Amino acid sequence: MAKTALITGVTGQDGAYLSELLLSKGYTVHGLKRRSSLFNTDRIDHLYEDPHVNDPKFILHYGDLTDSMNLTRIIQEVQPDEIYNLAAMSHVQVSFEMPEYTANADGIGTLRILEAVRLLGLTKKTKIYQASTSELYGLVQQVPQSEKTPFYPRSPYAVAKMYAYWITVNYREAYGMFASNGILFNHESPLRGETFVTRKITRAAAKIVLGLQDCLYMGNIDSQRDWGHAKDYVEAMYLILQQEVSEDFVIATGVTTRVREFIRKTFAFLGIELTFTGVEENEVGTISAVDTARIAELGIANGEHLKLGTTVLKIDPRYYRPTEVDLLIGNPGKCDEKLGWKPKHTLDMLIEDMATSDLRLFQKDQLLLKEGFGVLNYFE
Ligand code: NAP
Ligand code: GDD
Numbered sequence: 001m002a003k004t005a006l007i008t009g010v011t012g013q014d015g016a017y018l019s020e021l022l023l024s025k026g027y028t029v030h031g032l033k034r035r036s037s038l039f040n041t042d043r044i045d046h047l048y049e050d051p052h053v054n055d056p057k058f059i060l061h062y063g064d065l066t067d068s069m070n071l072t073r074i075i076q077e078v079q080p081d082e083i084y085n086l087a088a089m090s091h092v093q094v095s096f097e098m099p100e101y102t103a104n105a106d107g108i109g110t111l112r113i114l115e116a117v118r119l120l121g122l123t124k125k126t127k128i129y130q131a132s133t134s135e136l137y138g139l140v141q142q143v144p145q146s147e148k149t150p151f152y153p154r155s156p157y158a159v160a161k162m163y164a165y166w167i168t169v170n171y172r173e174a175y176g177m178f179a180s181n182g183i184l185f186n187h188e189s190p191l192r193g194e195t196f197v198t199r200k201i202t203r204a205a206a207k208i209v210l211g212l213q214d215c216l217y218m219g220n221i222d223s224q225r226d227w228g229h230a231k232d233y234v235e236a237m238y239l240i241l242q243q244e245v246s247e248d249f250v251i252a253t254g255v256t257t258r259v260r261e262f263i264r265k266t267f268a269f270l271g272i273e274l275t276f277t278g279v280e281e282n283e284v285g286t287i288s289a290v291d292t293a294r295i296a297e298l299g300i301a302n303g304e305h306l307k308l309g310t311t312v313l314k315i316d317p318r319y320y321r322p323t324e325v326d327l328l329i330g331n332p333g334k335c336d337e338k339l340g341w342k343p344k345h346t347l348d349m350l351i352e353d354m355a356t357s358d359l360r361l362f363q364k365d366q367l368l369l370k371e372g373f374g375v376l377n378y379f380e
Helices: 013-024 042-047 068-078 092-097 099-119 156-175 197-209 230-241 259-269 292-297 333-339 347-370
Strands: 004-008 028-033 058-062 082-085 127-133 179-184 216-218 249-251 272-277 284-290 311-315
Touching: 004 013, 004 068, 013 028, 013 042, 013 230, 028 068, 058 068, 068 099, 082 099, 082 230, 092 099, 092 156, 099 127, 099 156, 127 156, 127 230, 156 179, 179 230, 197 216, 197 259, 197 272, 197 347, 216 259, 230 249, 230 333, 249 333, 259 272, 259 347, 272 311
Parallel strands: 004 028, 004 082, 028 058, 082 127, 127 179, 179 249, 216 311
Antiparallel strands: 272 284, 284 311
16 A cells, blocks of 8 residues: 655755655655645645645644644645654754744644644654754764764754754553654755855855856854765655664764865866965965866866855854754664664765855856846845
8 A cells, every 4th residue: 555644844955855766666755735825836846746646645733833723724635644743843053043932833834734643543653753852962962973872952953952852752551552763963965045045155156257256255164064865864764764673873974074165175176276375263264276177077167257266255253053053973883773774875975066066056146147137036
């Protein structure tokens, strides 16, 4: 029998890749999307099926994690075999500005789903995946971090996710539900939201080499993250729900990299060598070498603006966080042993994928500009 899945946060980065994966496995996929005044389905438009076709495999529902009745009705209608709860206000810095909403959506939202499944009598049928996060480790108590490492959350986002983590464990223990946490370390892709650090860097680097932007402004570039590719990570989510026993898993690469190094590698991929000088707010990144052959190979017609000594990176303290998570590095021992999961992408492959995608995106803009259409306004 083909399975039915419900994905909350279907319009997000992970929702899009997970939808693709489950559809490729023959699932019927139902997705929860928020109402918005503009279309918000860019990442999943290629999966869209006209609702008038017979037996559609990809079906969208309007909904919100802050609306219990809406969630309960949708779960009742869909009767899912699996729920992947990916919806969240997922930006750590924004959570300092919207702490109450973040608690409601990211914390209580998870409770609403668990309770709906329980009240609808679906505890034996429906397996639940909760999108937990390495942000739970915050001020890390152990290096690397494993399923046994104590939590020390450092943002309203992480505190909300901590509630979601424990309420998932509690419903599993109290009601015998299959409800598992995937404690996922940072994962990125060309579909990553534009204000997360990796995408901000690959977009800016692509625009700088094309002459569409002068400078990239960053916050704390000393922090370290364990970055993987979202395509690999959604496979781990799927595997977590295929286990006989419900339990929690760290999903990570086991390699950590500083933000500064991610910046250096991205520019290097695009043919620009950066040198970093100065400290803290006064640190800058300047062009110290240009690989003209590489620039030409990437199809960048006009690289004359890329002059040695030009400053293309500055620090803007407005991007500093009130409390920072300095070092994340996961221990992937359990996911390797029990799920047989290993990342297929290295960091260099991830950077290549993201930087190439952004370069192609902005090359199209450059073409429009040349033809006199003007460049669309990109909000940073
Ligand atoms: P994302 O791209 O920001 O997507 C978040 C999704 O949640 C979007 O579809 C968003 O809808 C939706 N959403 C936000 N608030 C909602 C609400 N109140 N009701 C219903 N939907 C809502 O995030 P992601 O990177 O795919 O991450 C997926 C999940 O994994 C999140 O829970 C995140 O916290 C968690 N996580 C992510 C990472 C990572 O590195 N990516 C690591 C660990 C855990 P709109 O499109 O309308 O905004
Ligand atoms: N976003 C952003 N913008 N981050 C910056 C910047 C900047 O201009 N400059 C430096 N950083 C630093 C942040 O301070 C942080 O230390 C690091 O880059 C990564 O920031 P993000 O990419 O915003 O990700 P995050 O680690 O805070 O959170 C992401 O990963 C979590 C898993 O660990 C999000 O996807 C969360 O939803 C997820 O749970």
